Amino acid sequence: MTSYLFIVLGAVLVNNVVFVRILGLCPFMGVSKKLETAAGMGAATTFVLTLGCGASFVIDRWLLMPNQLEYLRTLSFIVTIAAIVQLTELVIQKTSPLLHQVLGIYLPLITTNCAVLGIPLLNVSLRHNFLESLLFGFGSAVGFTLALILFAGIRERLEAADVPIHFRGTAIAMITAGLMSLAFMGFAGLDKYK
Amino acid sequence: MLAAILVMALGAVLLGAALGYAAVRFRVEGDPLVEKIDAILPQTQCGQCGFAGCKPYARAIAKGEAEINQCPPGGDEGIHKLADLLGRDFKSLSAEHGIEKPKSVAIIDEQACIGCTLCIQACPVDAIVGAAKQMHTVIARQCTGCELCLPPCPVNCISMQPIAESAETWKWKYPAYRINPAPREAA
Amino acid sequence: MTVLQRLFSFNGGVKPAYNKEASTGLPIAMAPMPAQLVIPLHQSIGGTPRPLVAAGEYVLKGQRIGGADGDVSSAVHASTSGTVVAVEMRLMPHTSGLSARCVVIQPDGREEWIPRQPFDYRGATPEQTRDYLRDAGVVGLGGAVFPSYLKINPGKSGKLDTLVLNGAECEPFITCDDVLMRERAASILKGALIMREMLGAARVLIGIEDNKPQAIAAMEAAARAANEEAGHPAMQVVAVPTRYPAGGAKQLIRVLTGIEVPHGKRSTDYGVQCFNVATAYAIYEAIALGQPLISRIVTVAGNVARARNYEVLFGTPMRDLVDLCDPRPDSDRVIMGGPMMGLLMPADSVPVVKAANCVLVGSPKLFPAPPPEMPCIRCGECAKACPADLQPFELYWFSRARIFGKAQEYHLFDCIECGCCAYVCPSHIPLVDYYRFAKSEIWARETQKEAADVARERYEFRLLREERDKQEKAAKLAARTVAARATAAAALAAAEKPVITAADVAKKALITAALERARAQKAGVRQENTGNLTPGQQAEIAAIEARRAEIREMAKPHLRQDD
Numbered sequence: 001m002t003s004y005l006f007i008v009l010g011a012v013l014v015n016n017v018v019f020v021r022i023l024g025l026c027p028f029m030g031v032s033k034k035l036e037t038a039a040g041m042g043a044a045t046t047f048v049l050t051l052g053c054g055a056s057f058v059i060d061r062w063l064l065m066p067n068q069l070e071y072l073r074t075l076s077f078i079v080t081i082a083a084i085v086q087l088t089e090l091v092i093q094k095t096s097p098l099l100h101q102v103l104g105i106y107l108p109l110i111t112t113n114c115a116v117l118g119i120p121l122l123n124v125s126l127r128h129n130f131l132e133s134l135l136f137g138f139g140s141a142v143g144f145t146l147a148l149i150l151f152a153g154i155r156e157r158l159e160a161a162d163v164p165i166h167f168r169g170t171a172i173a174m175i176t177a178g179l180m181s182l183a184f185m186g187f188a189g190l191d192k193y194k
Numbered sequence: 195m196l197a198a199i200l201v202m203a204l205g206a207v208l209l210g211a212a213l214g215y216a217a218v219r220f221r222v223e224g225d226p227l228v229e230k231i232d233a234i235l236p237q238t239q240c241g242q243c244g245f246a247g248c249k250p251y252a253r254a255i256a257k258g259e260a261e262i263n264q265c266p267p268g269g270d271e272g273i274h275k276l277a278d279l280l281g282r283d284f285k286s287l288s289a290e291h292g293i294e295k296p297k298s299v300a301i302i303d304e305q306a307c308i309g310c311t312l313c314i315q316a317c318p319v320d321a322i323v324g325a326a327k328q329m330h331t332v333i334a335r336q337c338t339g340c341e342l343c344l345p346p347c348p349v350n351c352i353s354m355q356p357i358a359e360s361a362e363t364w365k366w367k368y369p370a371y372r373i374n375p376a377p378r379e380a381a
Numbered sequence: 382m383t384v385l386q387r388l389f390s391f392n393g394g395v396k397p398a399y400n401k402e403a404s405t406g407l408p409i410a411m412a413p414m415p416a417q418l419v420i421p422l423h424q425s426i427g428g429t430p431r432p433l434v435a436a437g438e439y440v441l442k443g444q445r446i447g448g449a450d451g452d453v454s455s456a457v458h459a460s461t462s463g464t465v466v467a468v469e470m471r472l473m474p475h476t477s478g479l480s481a482r483c484v485v486i487q488p489d490g491r492e493e494w495i496p497r498q499p500f501d502y503r504g505a506t507p508e509q510t511r512d513y514l515r516d517a518g519v520v521g522l523g524g525a526v527f528p529s530y531l532k533i534n535p536g537k538s539g540k541l542d543t544l545v546l547n548g549a550e551c552e553p554f555i556t557c558d559d560v561l562m563r564e565r566a567a568s569i570l571k572g573a574l575i576m577r578e579m580l581g582a583a584r585v586l587i588g589i590e591d592n593k594p595q596a597i598a599a600m601e602a603a604a605r606a607a608n609e610e611a612g613h614p615a616m617q618v619v620a621v622p623t624r625y626p627a628g629g630a631k632q633l634i635r636v637l638t639g640i641e642v643p644h645g646k647r648s649t650d651y652g653v654q655c656f657n658v659a660t661a662y663a664i665y666e667a668i669a670l671g672q673p674l675i676s677r678i679v680t681v682a683g684n685v686a687r688a689r690n691y692e693v694l695f696g697t698p699m700r701d702l703v704d705l706c707d708p709r710p711d712s713d714r715v716i717m718g719g720p721m722m723g724l725l726m727p728a729d730s731v732p733v734v735k736a737a738n739c740v741l742v743g744s745p746k747l748f749p750a751p752p753p754e755m756p757c758i759r760c761g762e763c764a765k766a767c768p769a770d771l772q773p774f775e776l777y778w779f780s781r782a783r784i785f786g787k788a789q790e791y792h793l794f795d796c797i798e799c800g801c802c803a804y805v806c807p808s809h810i811p812l813v814d815y816y817r818f819a820k821s822e823i824w825a826r827e828t829q830k831e832a833a834d835v836a837r838e839r840y841e842f843r844l845l846r847e848e849r850d851k852q853e854k855a856a857k858l859a860a861r862t863v864a865a866r867a868t869a870a871a872a873l874a875a876a877e878k879p880v881i882t883a884a885d886v887a888k889k890a891l892i893t894a895a896l897e898r899a900r901a902q903k904a905g906v907r908q909e910n911t912g913n914l915t916p917g918q919q920a921e922i923a924a925i926e927a928r929r930a931e932i933r934e935m936a937k938p939h940l941r942q943d944d
Contacts, residue, residue: 037281059205067197076205083209090220101227101256102281160782162756237833239840247840271826319839338836361423364477365821369754369814 004135007128010191011139017115018147019177019184024115027106028148029173038152040092040099041106042145046138048088048110049119052081053137056120057130077120078111085111115144151177227256234275236267239318240340242292247318261285266292267339298354299337300344302330306351313343313352386619389639391632393768394624395801397553397721399592404556404680404688409564411692412679412705418460418486418696419471419732420446425520426527427453432484438465443495443673446484449515455528456518458673459486460694462493474699474717474734478727486696497671502575507534510579510668517667518674518735523547523628523657524718526736529664532656533579536649540581543638545655546573548589548596549621549628552719555739557678558658560690562589562596566603569658570616572665574607577615580654584615586637587658590627591620625721626799630655632768644795679733681705683742684712693733699740700729708742716741720748721800755808763802763812769795773802773812780819785826788819796820 017023024045031041056077064070089107093100100107110116119140123133154176163172231252238248243264245251254260255276262276263285270287277284287294302313302322309327314320321337324330332343332352344352357363423429430447434440440459447457466485473481502510514530521527535541546569550558562569573585587604589597597620604616621627621636631642634653642648648655659677666672675695682688685706693702699715716723717737733740763773771792779788796816803812914922 031281033281034278063201063205067201069198069201072198072201076202079202079205079209083213086213087216090216094220097227098230102279104281156787157778160778160784160787232837235833236829237836237840239836248837318843319836320843321839336836336839338832359477359479361473361475361477361479361481363825364479365825366814366817368818369811 004132006191007132007135008139008142011136012143012146013184013187014189014191016143016147016184016187017119017140018144019181021115021118022181023118024113024144026109027113028144028151028177029170031103031106032148032152032155032173034102035149035152035156037099037102038148039145040096041103042141042148044088044092044103044107045110045113045116045144046141048081048084049116049141049144050134050138051084052077052116053120053123053133054130055080055084057123057128057133060124061130073121073124074117077117081116081120082111085116115140147180150180154180228252230279231255231276234268234272234279235265236272236338238267238338238340240267240338240342242266244291255280261288263288264291266294269294295339296356298339298356299334300332300339300341300352301334301355302332303351303353304329304331306349308349310348312346312348316342316346318342386617387639388619388621389636390622391627391635391768392770393766393801394626394632395766395804396624397804399553399623400682401554401556401559401592404554404682404690405559407689409560409678409690409692412694412697412702414461414488414490414694415697415701416488417466417698418463418488418694419483419698420457420460420486420696421471421473421481421483421732421734422447422457423473423481424457424518424526424695424735425455426525427451427455429482430454430457432468432482434459434465434468434484436465436467439463440465440486441493441495443497443675445516445518445673453528453531454515455520455530456516456673457484457695458518458675459484460675460696461486461488462491463488472728472731474724474726474731474737476724476727483696483732499671500668502579502668507579514664514667516673519660519663519667520674520735521657522659522663522677522735522738524722524736524738529656529660532654533576533664534649535580535654536647538652540583541649541654542583542652543654544573544577544580544582544585545634545637545653546585546587546658546661547628547630547633547655548587548593548600548658549633550593551590551623551625551628552721552739553625554682554741555680555719556682557680557690557738559593559596561659561662561678562593563599565662566599567606568665569600569662570603570607571669572661572663573616574611575668576656576661576664582654584617587616587618588621588627588633588637589618590623592623625801626768626797629768629797629799631797644792674735677733677735677737679737680739681742682739683716684709684744684747685742693737695734696732698730698732699726699737702733702740703729703742706742709744711744711746712742713745714743714748716743721804722798751811752809754810757808757810760807762805762807766801766805768799768801769797771796776819777810777812777815780815783819783822785819785823789823793819793823 011017015021018025018028027041027045032038059076059080060073064072064076085108088110089100092103092107119137120133123136126136128136151173155173158172158176167175228249229252232249235248235252241247243251243260245254245260251260251265255262262280262282263273265272266287268275273287274284276282300321307330309324309330311324311326311330313330314322314324318340319336319338321333322330322343323333339354341354344350344354422432428451431450432446433448434444434446440446440462442459442462444459444462445456446459446465449456463486466487468482468484470480471483471485473479473483475481500510500513502513505513511530511533514533515528519529521529521532548558548562550556573587576582577585587600589600591597597618601618604618608614608616619637621633626632627636630648634648634655635641638653640648640651640653642651642653663674663677667674676692677695678690679693679702680688680690681702685703685708687706689706691702691705699717703712703715715726715729717726717731717740718724719739719741723739723741757774757777759774761774763777764771767773773796775791776788776793776796779785779791780793785793793816798813798816800813803810806812
């Protein structure tokens, strides 16, 4: 039981996808200008990643490994993730056209989000079982959402602040991301429970 | 080898079927975004953006066919609002579409007006009152300053006058204080 | 009779130096008549009244010169009798330095009143009483000049729990309400009684800051008398702790009743309404004496040798009042209002209006220039001081960066511009200036948006009209074509088949009859010389006939048979 808790904790804080593993930076930089869009993106990615981890586990354990087709792992994971993202995009377009317009190109780009491919592959290399895979995926996505929301809050403040001209925009955002990453490194060791 | 192809084919078929079903089940009609964009545009219907009015420009923005920085009457303010709504980057006003001018209204020089009604037909918000061979006059409250009535007038009797500041339109100024550099000491 | 009732507290507030002693030493004096009265038409919140007089007209004291125009508007009256010199644009008492329409009156010195009679508010309907107050020009005299006839409305429930009279007067230097309460307490309370009846209030609480002991004593005595006369203790004078801005409406309501009126709601929804004591006095004058609002008590203080309170007619130039009080030589500005919330006047020639509770003379020594604005260090002192429980630093950040949407999310429009935040800021940031800037920008944008919406409607209607005209033209053209085609076809058909009409038949009958007659006539005509022949003639005829027959026989073989 505690091991499951620590898997989630580790995925959210200690090994945060964005700040520690440095994956998924594209939507992190691109969608974090406003808090509402960042939260929407985080929710979409959570949905995609959790489903994706579960589906990838199933495909890997019961389709690829029995038939010695491990070399098809990347290809089949990508195809599955692409389908799930497409499904998510359709659902979002139906339920919130504004969010769909605001997320714009970043919604289908979840397919190419290196975090969304990387976490299922990590599941395989860490030899997680089904429940652990799901929790790991869910925790990583929650960590991603947390990073996105924190960053969006800071960027909204940065817009009103007196930033020197040459630092405005992406430059100060990168510096902030680096500082936040330093901060998150401080969680190291939190999930060691022996 | 065969197993690999079969596996991928199976995956493709299953996923394709699921997506096909989803595409039908979650079909979306219409585009409410155009209304939201149109609500931000200043409704002068002047055509400076290159489109035949504010609604066509809004449609073009929603489709992604037009940039958000093509509307001079909206100014930088309007571009910021559009950028916020659509999540796009702010771009300063495109010079080829015009410059932001202070708000003006058209005024007809009644000595020169010949009553040809060409300006009445040109005004997109029907702000000019008159009839053939009768005096024409602009209802200042309804005039949006789009300047579409200036070209058709054959005697050039219409001019644009900036709206003067009055007690109703007066605004508090931005509290910025000028910093004067200290005088240099003689070395 | 300061009933030991429970008092509440509001968050924040500051305690500046009050400087009120200078102007309360002497009683209220009547300001002398100026050479000319310049009375602005727009002296209250809402629409500008329309002028009812023109240049050259003679007006009586108290005559209505500006009629209320619109839902929120209050009338304006001539402060004295005289001739209207002009109705023109003059410098108005506002920081902008813009001009507004004013009625300029040359006093004739006779001070001839209009006929005045009390108004029977008990016999009139509430609407009639409210219309009367509107036309009497009564507005809130605490500084906000909101038309009182709109506030004297008990709201949905029909009656109130509490009527609060605001005698707090928390701003430094201002003492006009203080001296009014000291000298005219009875009239104030008579006005309060009238208001109580109109609002159906169960009790009246009069809040006075405890730095005004004489005013409290005077009002208590008057309240006692009024309660005895009425027979029940409805009026209560309550001393509230001195703290700026205890005189704010929502703040005073909170202190006296404990009710916190939230954002967006009116105090009448909670059974409370708050009026200034000077407004109560004005209502008494209007209803019981039939006198419209033409003057008010004004404190003249600041950089003057003899600060004092005067009863001033509206339209008096502020310069006249300042000169009365002996200003010191280094005076360089005139502020309408107090040092916390007052407005800098563009010149000292501007007239006194209903909003002018104080004319404050300033100098570089009295009000030194503020130090330069330094960056905000987010110390939070402003949030601690804000009496409206807002977050001034957030409002500042967003007003400064012109992000007005976020500023409104932080309740920018609940700010009462009291100045407590700017007073405590260690970085000397002029916070209230930023909020005023943001508010006026937001209002300007809203006006623009409304204009754009109207323009959009007109444009769409124009498109519709053009479409409709086009369709009507097309329909007319089609109808005409069809009609033309139909007539052409008809003409063609008529030419091919002649139609036999009754006329034709009759004609034919006539022709036939004529032919018949002709034939009959021909038949009837016989050779008349063959009738009644004599035998000799008959014999001759027979012989000729025989001879013809003989010749015919002989010629037969030689002739053709067509003889």
